[in-house]
Amino acid sequence: MHIIARRAAAGFGFPPLLISSVRTSKHTGCRGLPTMAERSQQPQLFNQPKIELHVHLDGAIRVETIFDVAKRRRIDLRVNSSEELKEKIILREPATLTGFLEKFNEYMHVIAGDREAIKRIAYEFIEDKAKEGVIYVEVRYSPHLLANSNVEPIPWNQNR
Numbered sequence: 001m002h003i004i005a006r007r008a009a010a011g012f013g014f015p016p017l018l019i020s021s022v023r024t025s026k027h028t029g030c031r032g033l034p035t036m037a038e039r040s041q042q043p044q045l046f047n048q049p050k051i052e053l054h055v056h057l058d059g060a061i062r063v064e065t066i067f068d069v070a071k072r073r074r075i076d077l078r079v080n081s082s083e084e085l086k087e088k089i090i091l092r093e094p095a096t097l098t099g100f101l102e103k104f105n106e107y108m109h110v111i112a113g114d115r116e117a118i119k120r121i122a123y124e125f126i127e128d129k130a131k132e133g134v135i136y137v138e139v140r141y142s143p144h145l146l147a148n149s150n151v152e153p154i155p156w157n158q159n160r
């Protein structure tokens with residue numbers, strides 16, 4: 001299931017940049033995407049309107065929001081700040097897909113099943129994309145993973 005969010009391109013004055021098909025250059029080789037250093041040499045390119053065609057909502061949540069919702073719901077994340085939480089869930093080294101996905105276990109139970117939290121992360125996602133200059137984004141999510149504990153199997157080991 002996809003949420004497709006559109007913002008009017010009017011007013012930007014440039015054709016949008018398709019993030020997943022950034023033109024290759026001699027600096028990028030076969031990878032297609034420039035490195036951060038290469039990006040800094042191309043500020044005009046990254047200041048243009050952008051399009052993102054594949055983003056996972058549950059992987060684009062503000063850490064501060066997770067921490068905030070956990071406080072509201074009195075869920076103990078065993079951290080004292082959003083900075084500590086960030087350190088806990090960021091991968092600093094390349095990992096396996098399993099290792100990557102295990103990070104979701106740290107926080108998805110905070111958001112899952114909470115209508116207010118889900119509305120908030122969706123709103124903030126669009127806000128963040130707008131600030132990044134993204135004028136069109138196709139964001140996806142897994143309804144069963146954002147569900148409450150009344151479904152089988154219960155996602156994220158939530159308590160009934």
Ligand SMILES: [Zn+2]
Nearest residue numbers: 054055056140
């Ligand atoms: Zn995907």
